[in-house]
Amino acid sequence: MKPKNILLLLITLSILVTLFYSLRNGGTNEAYKKEIEKERKDKDDYMRNNSESPFADSVEAFTGLNYFEVDEAFRISANLVPIEEKKTITLATSDGLEKRYLPYAYAEFSLQGEECRLLILEIMDMGPFRGTLFLAFADATSAKESYGAGRYLDIKKVPGSTSLILDFNKAYNPYCAYNENFSCPFPPAENLLKVAITAGEKVYK
Numbered sequence: 001m002k003p004k005n006i007l008l009l010l011i012t013l014s015i016l017v018t019l020f021y022s023l024r025n026g027g028t029n030e031a032y033k034k035e036i037e038k039e040r041k042d043k044d045d046y047m048r049n050n051s052e053s054p055f056a057d058s059v060e061a062f063t064g065l066n067y068f069e070v071d072e073a074f075r076i077s078a079n080l081v082p083i084e085e086k087k088t089i090t091l092a093t094s095d096g097l098e099k100r101y102l103p104y105a106y107a108e109f110s111l112q113g114e115e116c117r118l119l120i121l122e123i124m125d126m127g128p129f130r131g132t133l134f135l136a137f138a139d140a141t142s143a144k145e146s147y148g149a150g151r152y153l154d155i156k157k158v159p160g161s162t163s164l165i166l167d168f169n170k171a172y173n174p175y176c177a178y179n180e181n182f183s184c185p186f187p188p189a190e191n192l193l194k195v196a197i198t199a200g201e202k203v204y205k
Helices: 001-024 030-049
Strands: 076-084 089-092 098-111 115-125 132-137 151-155 163-167
Touching: 098 163, 151 163
Parallel strands: none
Antiparallel strands: 076 098, 076 163, 089 098, 098 115, 115 132, 132 151
């Protein structure tokens, strides 16, 4: 066999092997998986060592956060539907109070055969987080595998964009999931999903 043909054969075999392992791992890119795993390790370090951590008064009891396996199927491209007439909405919080937010846009996508629509909110409170975006949502795993009062997802604001990536592998619990002294808003009614988001952070045990 000619050297050129041997080289082509080796390249083809390399591609096939890569594809095989990619499919065997649920299609999750290894570099992406390592990125998410590093973020999770860094968060555990923060929870264990930072004075602002909800575990700061009981760090010796902290055993690490729990997560679903990284699954790139839950890294979703969604259409961004702007809200023309924005009126502040009020969400109940875990400590019986209320917080006001400004509706920013709807994220629309299809998952597990279901058409989903989530309301993205803009923080109105004065301070370093004013103007930032986030999602508060609950799904079919809530109060079972994940925290019963819902989870959050941070959203990057890109003015003029008509789409965005919702990476549910980065979904996280509010601090009240670990410490009742924190006040956390509950998801709005339209953000209660029927599908199971088996990605991101699980309930803390």
